[in-house]
Amino acid sequence: MNKRAISALAAASMCLSSVLLPLNTAAPAEFSASAVSISDFPEEYQYAADWIWTNRIEREKSTERRNTIFDQIDAGKGTINYVVKWQSYRTVTYEQRQQFEKMLSDSINVWNDWLAGYDGWKYDHIDVKVVGWAVIDKSCLLDLHDDEIVYTDTRYYDAQYDTSNGRDTIPDKEPYAPLELSRFEHFTDSNYEYPGGLDKRFDMYMWATQGFPDIGGCGGDWGQRLSDTAYLNMIDGSGIHVLEHEIGHGFGMTDFYGGEGEADGFPPGGFPGGRNSIMMAGSAAEITDFDGWMLRYMWSKIKNDEGRFDLSTPEMSVSIKGDINADGIFNIADVVLLQNWLLARPDAVLADWKAADFCNDERLDVFDLCLMKRLLLTDEQPVQEEIPVHEEQQSNFITANMAKHGASLPTQGNAKMVVFYVDFPDCKYDYTPSTDELNSISFGAADDTDPCYPFESFSAFYGRASKGAMNLDGQVFRYTTKENQSVYDDNKVKIAEECYEAFRDKVDFSQFDGNGDGRIDATLFTVPEKAGTDHWWPCAGAFGDPNYRVDGMSIGHIITGNAQIGSTADHINYTSSYCHELGHCTGLPDYYLFTNPNDSEGMHGTAGIELMDTDAGSDFGAFSKLIEGWYREDQVQIYDASNGTQTFTLNNAQTDSGNCIIIPNGRLADDYFSEFFIVEYATKDGNNSGIGTKTAWWAKSGEGVRIYHIDAATEYGWNTYFRYASGSEFTNQDKGRRLIRVIDDVEKDNLYHTGDVINGSISGFRWYDSNGGQTVETGLTITIGELKDGKYAVTIG
Structure with missing residues (x-):
């Protein structure tokens, strides 16, 4: 790395915004499919979905057996029950066992969020429970509680055809739960009655095997099988996409191991939407928009199979506002329960989470708790207008896409x-x-x-x-x-x-x-x-x-x-x-120029200061933070040309409230891997306070609005990488398209301030043409407005 000289300056204070109590995600965050039908299916997804259905799902009959997770949820009236098949001698604490249930619930519901309200699917949220443990050694279950159900029956297991991780021996015993409680064993008999009733059955196994490969697994309508260590590592949500992939098989989705258009491959032209598919192992770290729409497509295809699903409208139960423990009365016990749940205490389970949604925003947070307390003290139903202003309420971080x-x-x-x-x-x-x-x-x-x-x-x-x-x-x-x-x-x-x-x-x-x-x-x-x-x-x-x-x-x-x-x-x-x-x-490339020994600096001037360029003494810029997932959802502002002239507010980028504006060239890719301008207000605070006085113009200014030109197209091989990253074969010796530039890329104070106007006359404020030149007019003008209370007004139109 070619570094500039750096020197430490006097410390500057950080501006910290208020932090909410941690939000437990056991309740659904929000439902995205309300009032959506097959007629809303995106046209650009149609060909790929049709091809997958005809050439993979229908031909392989992956939804034909009436035990898909669609079937299980419907038969369970919006519930899924698991037994954990612990084919391992590793110990599991009581807290870990409780966390497994939440992990399974999150993974099922991240799929169900695509179905909620869609085309006759009537389950907003799936109640997922672990109803028992099948083990080869009961002593592995530490601090066993009286209410935990444990099965100790085993049978011989032949692991000769399994792939091993090369360290542990796969046990030659396989634990199992009573067959009379298994839906898998009895789903073909519509009149079968489970001993103890429907609540006592289990739909699938969470199968954890010692010695199984660290990455990968298998799944189907019988459950999901991964290594014991993989499951333990997923408790905090890390690597959860592997489990979500295997759950996808339970719905009837297929793997894509073959090549383009092949019998076991993916649709010709690839996956629309630019984010591949979670079902193509290694290509996506989360359920993509195409995956969600493909799930909806599958439901529309099978929902009308004769006698398969109950499509009648469910009876609406009447709940008492605030009665989250569902004991028939709202009192102080409900307030204490919600408070403990917000603090993520493992024993805090909400029987009716919607009863606490006072803000009517399909989520629970500290504001619901405040309104719940007010209702208890005054016996007066608070109104939504009394919620604190949005400025004080933090949203979730965006998805990290690296x-x-x-x-x-x-x-x-x-x-x-x-x-x-x-x-x-x-x-x-x-x-x-x-x-x-x-x-x-x-x-x-x-x-x-x-x-x-x-x-x-x-x-x-x-x-x-x-x-x-x-x-x-x-x-x-x-x-x-x-x-x-x-x-x-x-x-x-x-x-x-x-x-x-x-x-x-x-x-x-x-x-x-x-x-x-x-x-x-x-x-x-x-x-x-x-x-x-x-x-x-x-x-x-x-x-x-x-x-x-x-x-x-x-x-x-x-x-x-x-x-x-x-x-x-x-x-x-x-x-x-x-x-x-x-x-x-973390996946970021160098922004400096490998192929120019005379000037390796990728971005110049005050606007070009960036940690991944040649500036070891500075903070990351807006693009780096965007793809690293370091903005909250409400901090990413997107200009929409169809709405005409718009004015945005930019906060200090070196604070927790720092935000950005994205100006896309056409459609903005969901993972931001496309061409756009990104705008931020940079200062010498926080992580930028270490920048030295390298020239007079930085010492004089060094604070203002900067605009990056991004072309984040990606290439796919054994690994995914930025097509136009510095030094790649596609950048025309760094003269053509590049992953990142600053507009007006000159060695001076090229930050913008009140009264500055940016249009086609500014060098670099144009889109790339087919030859990699920045020649295509944007048709836009950016005007930098007043700097007031540490915030810039920026007008685009």
Whole structure:
């Protein structure tokens, strides 16, 4: 990485917006399919859906058996019951067992949200329960409660045809629940009566097998089978798309293992919508819009099968407002229950969540709790207008879309990092901090009084950059190699595996897999500065030995470099350099120019300051934060040309309330991988406060509105990557299309301020033509309005 010189400036305060109590997602968030029918099917999806139905689903008869999850939900009157088949000797805590139920509920309902209200589907939310555990060793269930049902019957299991993870032996015993309770065994008999009634049956198994592969599994109308460790890692929601994929098979959806138009392949022309399909393993990390519409399409195809479904309108039950425990009376017990549920306490279960939805927004939050308390105290039904203003209410973070780019370091939720602070027998550090100091420098808490702020630690910097979406943590290990430096200069796999082997018996490295994908999220191997730059210039990339495992984990992205710590008060080069490299671990490419040795800087001027360019001392820009999932839903504003002239408000990008405006060229792709302009208001606060006074024009200004031109088209091979990333074969030596530019890309103050007008006369404010030139008129004018209360007004039209 070609870095500019950087220097720490005086600390600047962060503007923090209020934070709500954590929202438990057991209740459905919102229903997107209300009053939708097959007549609303998107025209651009029709050909692919027809092809899949005719060539895959109908030919393979995957919906013919009347035990799909469609059938199970309807027969269960909006419920699904699971038995956990724990074919493992690993222990499971009581809390983990409760979390499994929530995980299954979330995964079923993320599919059902596409069906709710659609074409006669009458179930807004599916009540998913774990009604028993089938185990090979009852002692594996720690802290067993009296109300838990456990089955201990087993039969011989022959694993010779199973694929193993290569570490554990697959048990030769298979536990099972009573066959008389299994819907799978009796669905063909419409008159069958389950012992104890319908509530006692189970529809599917959640089958967890010790020794099963870490990634992948199988699924059908009988349930979903994954490894025990995969299920345990999914409890926090990480890697949940693998389970959602297998549940898709339960609905009758097919895999797409073959090529384009092949018998076991995908539709000619690929999947419309630009986001592939969760059913094409490895191509999508979530249910795509096409998947959702395909599910609806399948329902419309089978719903009228004679005698198959009950399409009558369900009777509406009358609930008492506030009575969420459904005991027939609203009192203080309901208030306490909702409060505990909002705090995500595992024993807080809502029998009737809608009774607490005082805001009538299909979600529960602290505002519903406030109105519930008011009703209890005054016995007067509060009205919706009394809800606090939206400005104080935070929405959810947008989807992070970099997983498909091979990213190993998650950008939302828990992200884990291992650091090996390494030297050689013949190349030692001049200054060696203690292990405690190393951990504090790497993963210490945010501290704006630290002389190295905003690079006081990796954790603090990424916490601010992500607006709290990403919780980066880890551990540092001090190590001296067995051999001299030259042995490792061109063999980074050797130093990596030697470091891991040195601590294998002392550390459980599986704790550093934050997203449950079977990989250690990121590993840094940093060496003394005097090791030189020929072999140890900071860089990041995929690990070179895909077969290596430590504690069952493969190694995700690794970073190597010689950015050492000068002292506990002088570590800015260490943290700032590796903050850039950590960006690569999340899937971001370099923004600087590989192919121009005379000027490798990708973006110039004050508007061009960006961590993934040559600016190690700065924050991420709007595009990086967009695809990393570091905006909340209400912070992404999209210009719609059909609505004429529109005025937007831009908040300070270096705060939690920082937002952006997207101006799409035609249709904006759902995952943002298309061509658009993105606008933000950049300041020298927060993570940008470390930028030095590199020229007079930055010292004078350095704050204002900047506009990026993005062309985020993607290519698909063994991995997905940005087609126009710097250095790729498609960028015409960086002269044609590029992933990212700033408009008016000159070495000056090219930020915009009150009164500035941006139109076709501004260099770079045009769309790309077919030859990669920025020549196509946008027909738009952007006017920068008043800066008031730290916010810019921006008018587009």
